[in-house]
Amino acid sequence: VITNAGGAGVLAADACAEAGLTLNPPSPELADDLLAALPAGASAGNPVDATAAVTEDALHTCLERLAGHPAVDAVLVALVPTAVAAATGDDLVRAVTRGPGRRAKPVMVVRLEQDLPVTLLPVADGEAIPSYAEPQAAARALAHAARRAAWLARPVGTVPDPDDIDTSRAQALADDFLAQRPDGGWLDPRACAELLSCYGIPQQPWAWAEAEDDAVRAAERLRGTDGRVVLKAHWPGLVHKSLQHAVHLDLRDEAQVRTAFQDLRARFEGLMTGVVVQPLAPRGTELFAGVVQDGVFGPLVVFGLGGTATEVLADHAARLAPLTGQDVHDLITAPRCAPLLFGTQGGGPVDLEGLEQVLHKLSRMAMDLPQLAEADFNPVLATPGEVTVLDARIRLLPRRPQDPYLRRLR
Template identity: 50%
Template sequence: MPPAAAFRLLDAYGLPPAPWRWAESADRAVAAARELGVPVAVKGHVPGVLHKSAACGVRLGLEGEQAVRAAFADLAGRFGGDMEGAVVQARAGEGVEVLCGAVQDEVFGAVVIFGAGGVDTDALADRAARLAPLTTGEAAELIREPRVSTLLMGHPARPAADLAALRDALLRLSRLAADHPEIIELELNPTIVRPDGAVAVDARVRLAPHQAWDPYLRRLR
């Protein structure tokens, strides 16, 4: 699903990402940065590229119009005609990076996944899962299970994160996944959890035709 459509889907379920604009040219990227206020990030969208950071498709901390223009031109030069445009996004602020996601299981249906986020999420594999839709108690349990929860609870060098906002986000995400079985994978990574809220800064949504069937029912092949 293209970024703009994915962000609109999140917004419909009360999961607004960090403020963003879609830009298909350097001039539009500069205008977007002017609307959002600097610093901003510019993230190139190339169909088929799942991890933009790993593909060097993200430019962060851009402070002025020249920096934004140069970043867009750099991404366009890197990906050529494959780049359909870029998301220009306001900075979300400092916090704990977590992954909030969901997948469709053939037997159990929608499954919500939560754990450590950021570029190292696959290497850390610090995740837990529950069936969707979640109850409030299940969302709280899901937050406490991964090791990253120790950062969310706070310590002398870091204030506690807004667990209520994170719990609400997981509940809304679980409802979204349960409502739309055609969404076979949904990943909000990273979601930044701060003392004053939780906000997604990137979203990846994969769709596939859905056919309801019983995996235990014998079928002709």
Template identity: 30%
Template sequence: MNRANHLASRSPLHDFLAPRSVAVVGASQDPTKRGYKAMVGLVKQGFRGAIYPINPKAEQVMGAKAYASLGELPGPADLALICTPATTVPGLIRECGAAGVKGAVILASGFGETGEAGAALEAELLAVAREAGVRLIGPNTSGVFNLHHNLNLLALDNVKPGGVGIVSQSGNMLLSLALEAQHNGRVGFSTYVGPGNQTDIGFADYLRYLGEDAHTQVATLYVEGFQDGRHFLEVAREVTAAKPVVVYKSGATEAGQRSASSHTGALAGSYAMTVDLLRQAGVSVVQYSDEILPVAEGLELLQKARGKRVAVLADGGGQATIAADRLAEAGLTLATLAETTRARLAEILFPQASLANPVDVAGSSDADPLVLARCMEILAEDAGVDSVFLVGMFGGYSIRFADSLLGDEMRGAESMIELARRVDKPLVVYSLYAPIKPPALRRLHEAGLPVYYSIEHAVRALAALGERGAYLAADHARPEALARLPDPEAAFARARAEGRDLLEPEAKALLAEHGIRVPEERLVRDAAELAEVAAHFGTRSLAMKVVSKDILHKSDAGGVRLDLVGEAALVEAHDAILASCRAYAPEAEIEGVLVTPMAAKGVEVIIGVSRDPIFGPVLMFGLGGIFVEILEDVAFRAIPLSRHDARSMVAQIKAKKLFEGVRGGAAIDQAALVELLLRISQLVEAYPEIQELDLNPVIAYASGYAVVDARVIVARDGADASTDSTTRTEENLA
């Protein structure tokens, strides 16, 4: 089945994540057993469907008739919870298939996570499940709940239905989020799944389900590792177009960290790469675990901002400054207030108030908290403001100053609620009184305005809202595919037949054939050709490099000479390069030397591609030359790229001020770099034979660029990317 059709069809997970009947295999009366806790969760939560305890030694469990086996059930169960040891599970899955069970939650550990024997048992389990037609959650999972269907197989207390769906590889992280939500008082959950070993169902499948689930307003994932990251990105693009997705990725992707022969390969597989690719798909990535719920709440309630321009309203200068600092660090900007806005503020604030952004009311609200609501309205009506951030002690004026101010604070809260209904802009509140939940803040929270306990959490939510708004407003259309051409096809065929990578002249010819500008150069196979080459280039300063399939790092082998002028200099450099390279690698096959004019000075960047085992082909862009592995100031995007992707890569570089010209230097041609990034993306799509590609350095100029060095590493037969890194999920859903 075509993958596009997968994404368009309804997820089969609805059949058992919103079940009408549940069988608990291993149901127990013993409070220490998971089979007991699952029954408690179903009964206590008031599950409305049929509950079938499976226990051959009991007539009933918690008032429900017990059955000796799945085969004795009066009807098929949509979902089975298996609470028995690992060795019993394959046989039980066969029974599930025979009994018409659609999905099974497997709690037991003792599978692939334990070693070779466990991996063999897990492989057997998957084979049995496929034959039986039963989908697997886990094994080694913490469980499942669907609170809108009163399904709580974790027997987790004090969780209420709501709009936050969770998939977490850590059961303790779920518990942490549940306790935090209980303290928050407003946040509720829709579905939770612990994916466990992802033997059958993976993150992409769960995300697709949450994307389709009407009760889920924001999907939230705690991820330790993806198994099919490329498929996850495809699903994420579809889901984020409709609803927010929040991901906390713990650590680096170990499966993607591998030695490679190129700069790009060495830098790929990192945590930074994973974050870039998730954000490319519209995912809101949080850096710290305590940001997960605050960001999810903000996105659930407010969905998006139109841009990243924030107006800060404060009743104290210190917190206004802190807010401004955090906003800048998060990539947001302080909105420039219109003169009419400043004039309107001046009419209601004390003369000493600061009317610039941040707006500091300077005591104007001490005796009249309603002033803050009026200021919020004025700021929200400014066309140059995308979000309004109230910072300070709103909600605590009656505590700090006088009980008589409580009425004004409540009226102020109602005014803010009405404003939020009228304007299409996020209104976010941080109050130092939030921990004690005074009446005005409780009213805001009840009405759906997020109230935060820390400036940092509020800013992270504002950043996520701004990023989502920018993502939704961007054009994500991708350029048309490039056609394969005969000469490059022949070059790849020769390289594969000879068990080598493309030689530098072949790599540059590939680029030139597809409209990428490369410098003029001559391949010299014999010293006798140097006189003609010298005459051709005249007095231009030249570079000479060895060409050999066996010498990848030319400089290390002494295979590069620069600033050569005239025939004598070329001859001397030629002899020195050959002598040095033969000493470095005596068995190396040397094709000759490449002679090309020295590139003019400019800004050195790197463009590279690596085929990540988890995410497939990934393009990297950053500062080039010797700095690429020292500074690692790079950006990653999954191929294929849209024009928005290419532009955002250039904008992401921390040292991008170099691109804008420093100390009187001219700004570089960023538009040309964007076109180059797009063309490389198209090239890699057209030629799956490209395993890795390095253009390092590319020298960017005020007009155009120069590709100084090009390396293309060829995938060996059967190892190219004409197929995805893993197709297990697609096969399972077919």
């Protein structure tokens, strides 16, 4: 930041700091070069206070030295009208516009007396330099430009092509469902499980039961090493099973399974179409992975903290499908819960490779099936040994494929 008035420089520096920009002081060598061109009383910190006595030539010299220095990424020039400049005829704005419009580093101007929020100052080479009425607006614009430059500089990454995917079977499943339900809707647990299996997405073992005896037999077959199972009620449109008390956990024997089934059937009579029986899952980190459709950008893959509080905490990140390896890395590290995945309080990291595979395959599903309106995998249980989807909800709607060329332009 360089200014002809100390107060304006402080305002501009504060605005830059609030926008997340870093203001490092000039190196001793650069500071000496600046002071050599400036009038007595100037200071070469950050902001550089050129004082009200600065001339057009001196300001132009300092601007060129700042813009050309390798340690400087951008220059913000904060100017206020002064009696000294009016008396000498110096035009400090011309000190900025005398140079080329396209410099190696971006240059912005703040003129506190300016009427319009932002204008363009014409430069001799036909380019223009933006001029803002408020330092906050200039700092925000510069911060956006810095973030975009950092984004453009990042490696693009590649989209993997998993070999354990049955796209034709998945498309046939979607077509059959929409042939029976032209307006679309939510898949039942059996269809959800089949669609996940088309993409090799690991699932907790499960069985569907519509009768009490079927639930008992399924529980006997699926009991884990500790002998405990879970019963989850289902009916079309069911959301938030736990909040509706539609889940029974930690069932250890036949009597408890029968009691749980009878309770669910009694409380949800007329609604419940059956139950899902699963072995009780081990302890782990509960995550969320899903797909939502954006009207402009198309399918977005969402990832974050799962469990019953996922909507309350809203600790999620989203990226456009198809996901590259870099996108998946960003998704995993962006949520606030990310440290849980890399080992905390003496625990080891979860199966990160398995988690990456789930996200890549979910992304592939979103790209293969334009009918995929919404997908919620919650919870996705992550442990050091594996990543498993415990529950999935998928909604299909009749849709046309998006134009991939238009999508790349966004």
